[in-house]
Amino acid sequence: MESKVGKRNHSMGREVILLGISDQRELQWLVFVVFSLVYAVTVLGNLTIITLASLDSQLHTPMYFFLSNLAFLNLCYVSIVVPKMLTNILTGSKSISYELCAAQVCITLFLGSTEYLILMVMAFDLYVAICNPLRYNTVMDRRVCINLAAASWAIGILATAIPSPFLWPVLCGPNVINHFFCETPALVKLSCADTSSTEKMMFIGGFFTLMFPLFLVLISYIGIIRAILKIGSAVGRKKAFSTCSSHMTVVTIFYGTRMFMYMQPQAQHSPDKDEVVSVFYAVLNPMLNPLIYSLRNREVKGALGRVLQRYEAFTGTEMGVSCEIRFNCAPYKTLGVRKGQDSSS
Numbered sequence: 001m002e003s004k005v006g007k008r009n010h011s012m013g014r015e016v017i018l019l020g021i022s023d024q025r026e027l028q029w030l031v032f033v034v035f036s037l038v039y040a041v042t043v044l045g046n047l048t049i050i051t052l053a054s055l056d057s058q059l060h061t062p063m064y065f066f067l068s069n070l071a072f073l074n075l076c077y078v079s080i081v082v083p084k085m086l087t088n089i090l091t092g093s094k095s096i097s098y099e100l101c102a103a104q105v106c107i108t109l110f111l112g113s114t115e116y117l118i119l120m121v122m123a124f125d126l127y128v129a130i131c132n133p134l135r136y137n138t139v140m141d142r143r144v145c146i147n148l149a150a151a152s153w154a155i156g157i158l159a160t161a162i163p164s165p166f167l168w169p170v171l172c173g174p175n176v177i178n179h180f181f182c183e184t185p186a187l188v189k190l191s192c193a194d195t196s197s198t199e200k201m202m203f204i205g206g207f208f209t210l211m212f213p214l215f216l217v218l219i220s221y222i223g224i225i226r227a228i229l230k231i232g233s234a235v236g237r238k239k240a241f242s243t244c245s246s247h248m249t250v251v252t253i254f255y256g257t258r259m260f261m262y263m264q265p266q267a268q269h270s271p272d273k274d275e276v277v278s279v280f281y282a283v284l285n286p287m288l289n290p291l292i293y294s295l296r297n298r299e300v301k302g303a304l305g306r307v308l309q310r311y312e313a314f315t316g317t318e319m320g321v322s323c324e325i326r327f328n329c330a331p332y333k334t335l336g337v338r339k340g341q342d343s344s345s
Contacts (some may be wrong), residue, residue, distance in 0.1 A: 002266060015095040016175040016182065017321070018088065021275060023036065032089045038287050039082045041141070045290035048304070056303035062140040063129075066122045067293055069149050077111045081181045081282050098175075101182035106164055108183055112211040112258065114156030119251055120213035121148045123220040126306035131227045159209045166201045178271035181282065185261055185274060199242035199265065206262040214255050221248070223317055246293050257281040 021031050049071040053064040081104065088094055096104075128139050168187075179186040184202060190193050221244070228240045257280045 002274070013303075014098050014175060016098060016101045016177060017094050018085075018096055018180060018182070019176065019178045020085065020088065020094060020180050021279075028089050032086060035082055035283065036086060038124040038283055039078060039086070042283075042287040043075065044077050045287065046075045049290050049293075049300070050075075052300060052303045052307060055307050058306075059299065059303050062145045063122070064127050065145050066118060066125060068117065068148065070118050070122070070154070070293075072183070073111055074289055075117050077108065077115075078283060078286040080107050080111075085180050092314075096182065101187075102168070104182040105136065105168070105184055106160060108157050108181075110160040112151055112281075115254065116210055116213040116258075117152035117155055118149070119247070119254065120216050121152060122247055123217040123251070124148075126247060127223050130224050130240060130244075154211075159205065163201050163205045166197065179275060181278070183278070186271075189271075202262055206259075208256055210255065210262065214251075217251060217255075244254060249292055250285070250289055254281055254285055257285075287328040 020028065022028055049064075050068050053059045053068040064071075083106075084096060084100070088096070125140060129136050132139065168184075175190060177186050184198075188198055191198070224244060227342065228237055228244075231237045231240060257277045260277050261274065261281075
């Protein structure tokens with residue numbers, strides 16, 4: 001009987017066929033246009049966040065440091081998925097090399113695991129800012145922020161490298177995937193061997209990299225909500241909830257869709273539902289993150305104005321940018337709960 005390693009080696013060098021979102025050529029061109037626009041907006045939005053957080057000194061805060069990490073993650077994730085899908089639509093080919101398919105699986109697992117942890121760190125940052133405002137600058141200093149971000153990336157690598165040999169299914173039949181990119185839940189359906197061990201590893205990995213960070217996020221939000229309810233005025237409570245709502249929205253979308261994909265039994269997966277869910281966390285979520293978090297708030301708009309004003313001064317061109325600074329860009333300045341004080345004061 002051919003060994004598992006032998007079967008895996010037999011699969012190497014073969015192509016995998018990705019059926020994509022639609023088989024109809026007319027709809028494929030519509031998908032191409034829509035996803036091209038989404039990809040362009042995603043790249044522009046996330047690069048804007050990274051650039052502004054680097055160039056504008058008033059955005060050199062923990063919140064925007066972690067947002068820059070999240071933006072870089074979004075760029076990497078969408079770039080490993082969307083360009084290949086668009087290329088296949090443009091050329092009429094549905095194939096992807098076995099090696100690139102394996103790379104998509106490993107890289108998306110790594111980036112997904114890291115994003116769970118970055119979102120958890122951002123929840124902790126919010127917790128300290130709202131519940132311990134007087135100690136915020138001490139607790140969340142530059143060294144701590146760098147260490148938290150570096151630990152998130154390092155754990156993401158380990159959380160992918162350790163279980164990867166056990167997650168890769170044995171492919172020995174027609175390598176046709178009813179999906180638009182390669183990821184483990186879709187590949188498991190092609191396995192010609194028993195997948196129970198793979199499913200168990202997916203569940204265990206999902207528990208430690210997804211459910212455990214989510215549990216810590218929920219613990220942070222319990223403390224945050226309790227602190228917000230102590231704020232005396234309705235205006236202060238509304239301002240604090242508004243700041244938390246962006247993070248809560250992204251956590252709900254990203255964790256919710258990932259739990260659906262990685263934490264339910266393989267028998268309950270449906271290719272059509274899996275594609276819709278994957279579009280949310282692999283394509284739409286990277287586009288929405290900069291819009292939800294930053295591009296709609298005053299700090300980023302002010303930073304954009306200041307950067308464009310410096311560009312005008314440097315090049316001598318007139319872009320018609322008004323860069324009047326009317327506010328302090330410290331994102332959490334008014335959110336702390338202090339005894340005997342209104343947070344909006």
